[in-house]
Amino acid sequence: MENREIKIALTGNPNVGKTTLFNALTGSKQHVGNWPGVTVEKKSGRVSYNGYDIEVIDLPGTYSLTAYSMDEIIARDFIIEEKPDIVIQVVDASNLERNLYLTTQLMELGSEILIVLNMCDIAEERGDRIYIDKMEELLATPVIKTVATRKKGICELLDKVIEEKEIEQYHGHEIGYGNEIEEKVLEIEKILSDDETRDKRYPLRWMSVRLLEGDTNVRRKIAGSPVYDRVTEILDSIDQDEYEAEIADKRYLAINTIFPQMCTRANDTLTKSDMIDRVLTNKYLGIPIFLALMWGAFELTFAFATPFMDMIDLSASWVSEYVSSSLEPSWLASLVGDGIIGGVGAVLVFVPNIFILFFLLSLLEGSGYLARAAFIMDKLMYKIGMHGKSFIPMLMGFGCNVPAIMAARSIEDEKDRLITILIVPFVSCGARLPIYVLFAGTFFGRQAGTVIFAMYILGIVIAVISAKLLRATVVKGKPAPFIMELPPYRVPTMKTSLIHMWDNGFMYIKKAGTIILVGVIVIWALASFPWGVTYGSENSYVGSLGHAVEPFMKPLGFDWKISVALIFGLVAKEVVVASMGVLYGAGDNSEALSERIMADPGITALNSLSLMAFSLLYMPCVATVGVIKKETGSWKWTLFAIIYGIAVAWITAFVIYQGGSLLGY
C-alpha cells in the first residue's frame, strides 16, 4: 500500500521549543539554543508513522504574522504560500498568554491549526494549571501536551495529526474587530475579490485586516493589481495608526477574556532565574562577571586540554617515526611522514581543545546566558553604533563564523544586519584556536590561557571598532532600538551539550581528513619540487612562493615559511597550523612541533603574537566569504570584507611587531 502524505509546519513564538520538537519528531540534529532567534531558515525532515509519510517543516520563530525581520518573513510566507496540511503552533506552556497573540492571527489565516503545549514540565513545576479541555473548546483547535526535551507526547501528537488530516473539516474562530473596522474589512474584501488575477492562497479577510493594520509587505504584494488604487483610496481615508492599535487591542481583549478560563497561574515568586538575572545583569557587576567567566572558559580550554594534546602528539610522533624508517622509497616516506602525519597530525593534536571549546559554547547557548550577554552589552554597544542583538552572532562566532553570519537574519534593520555580517569574521572561531594554542603554548607557558583570552578579546574589540568606523563612513545611520525577550535560565542537559560537542568536534576531525589533507599534500609537493631540492628549502616551489610575498610580510616579522602558511590558511585557518607542521617536518621527527618552532631563531614570542593577531584578523576563510556573498547578495560588500580584513590584519600585526621591537622585546 502506498503511504499517504501529510505536510505539517511547526510555527510559534521564538524559543518555545519548535526545533527541539522537530528533532524529536524526525530524528534530526538541528541547532537548538536557549535564546530567541536560533533558527533562521526553514528546515524540513520526514517521519513515517502508521502508514503515513509525514513531512515536517521547522520554521523560524515569530511573535506575530506582521513580519519585520528576514527570518519572520520566511516563516510567514511559508505558511501562506506553501499551504501545509496542518499548521502546528508550538506554545510555551509556561508563557501561555503571550503566545496566544500569534494564535489569534493564525486563526485568521484559515489554515488547519493544531496547538502543541510544550514545556509542560516547567509550567507544572511552577504550579500553573492549564485546562486542556477548556482550551480546546475556546480555541476550537486540538491541543496536545508535550515535553520536547524528553520526547514526551510525540506519539500522541502524530496520532492527532493523522486524525485531523482524516476529518479534514475546517473549524475556526475569528475575532470580531467592532463595527467600524469590520465594515472597512468587508469593503476591502469586496474590492480585492474583484481582481480575478489575485493570489488565491491569501485569504481575503486576512489580507484586508493586514492592510488596515498597515502591513507594507502585503501592500507590496497587491501593488500590481488592478484594484490597487481603489484599496489605497480607502486606506488613505483612515487613520492607520489608530486602526492598527484598535485591531491589536481587540486581539488582546479576546485573549484576556479566554485566558483566565483556561489557565490558573501560580503566584509569582522569586525564581532562581530571577535571582541570577538580578546579579548577572547588574549595572556594575554584569560586565566584570561576563569577562571573568569568559576568561575561565579559555583557561579551561587551554590548561585542561594540555595532557590530552600531549598524548596525541606523542602517538603522532611515534607513528611518524615508524613510518619514516620503514616506508620505501624515501619520497613516499617523506610524503606520509613529513606531509600527511606532520600536517594532519598537527591539526589533530588540537582536537581536545576543540571539544572543550564546543562543550563550553553549548553551555553558553543552552543556559540562556547568551541572551543576557547581549543584554548587558546593549548600552555599551548602542553608544558605539551597534545593535545589541549583534552580540549574539558575535558570540556564536566563537564556534564558527558561517552560522554566526546567518544568525544576523534575526536583526530587523538592514543596516544593522549588514554591519553585523561585516564584523563577525573578526570574531575568533574554533579554527583559529589551534594557532593560538600552538604559539601561545610554545612561547608563553603557563600564561598561555591568558594570551588566548586576550586574542579573543582583541577580535571582539576590533569588531566593535570596525562597527563604529562603518557607522561613521559607509553605513550611516542609527542602530534600531533593541527589544529582546530574556529566556529563563535552564541547566543545560548533559546529553545536549555532549551531542553538540561531539557533532562539532567530529566536523573538525572530518575537515582534517578532507580539505586539510588535500592542502597538506599540495604543500608537501610544493616543498619537494622541483626535483632534487632539499625538502622544504628556500629553493623549492614553496620557497619561491614565500619569498615572493616576503617583502609584504617582512614588516610584520614573518619569514617565508610563515608567509606560506598564511597564504594556504586562506582556504581554512586550520591549514596555517597544518602547513607549519609540514614545513617544520624536515629533520628529526621525534620532537614535537612546538619544540621545532621554538628552535627556529626566526620566531620569537613577539613574532608569534603578531602572527596570532594576523591569523585572527586577515581575510575570513573561503566558507565565510561564501556566506557573506550569500547573505549580503552583493559582490561589492564581499570584496569589501576581504580587503578590509586584510588591511586591518596587516595594520594590527604591524603595530604589534614594530611596537614590540621598539620596546625592546
Place this chain on the structure above:
Amino acid sequence: MDIESENKGVNPDTRIPMTFSIVTGFLYILSGLLQLSAGIGKIVMGPDTYIPLTGPLFVPADIIGAFVLLLIGTVFIYGVMEMRSGIYEGVSYAYVGILIALIFAGIYILVSTGNMLEAYLLKNEEFLGWTPLSDLRPGIYLAILPLIAFIKWKDMFDPVPKDGQ
C-alpha cells in the same frame, strides 16, 4: 493558594544569608588582595619577592586570579548591602556568589587534574616535583564555604513551593 497570598509581602528572614555573605565575602576579598600584591610584587620587585602569609595560605602570584577572587567577594558584599537595607532580593547575590565561586573552584580543580595527568601519567619534565599541593589556592579551598551553603541551604534559596502536581 490562599495561604500563599497571605504570606505575600512578609519576606523571609535574611540573617543567615547575610552573616554567611559577610564572612565569605571578606575572606574572598582578603585573599584576593593578598594574591594581587603577590602578583604585582613579583612583577615590580622581581621573582624572588616574598609577601608574608602567601606561603602558608597557598596564595599564588596570579593577578587575573586575584581579580576573580575580588569579584566573587564583591558580589557577596553587594548582596549584604542590599539585604541590610531591607531588600529581600539581596539573597540573589549570595546565590550567584556561591555559583560563581563553585564554577571557578571547578575550573581550578580541572586544570589541576590536567597537571596531575602531566606529572604522573605523562611524566612531563616541566612538571617534575609537582604535587597536588602545588595547585592548591584560595580559589579552591575557600569554595568549601559556598559548597556547604549550596548543599545545606538549597531549600532556603529555592522559594518555589514544592507542591507541583
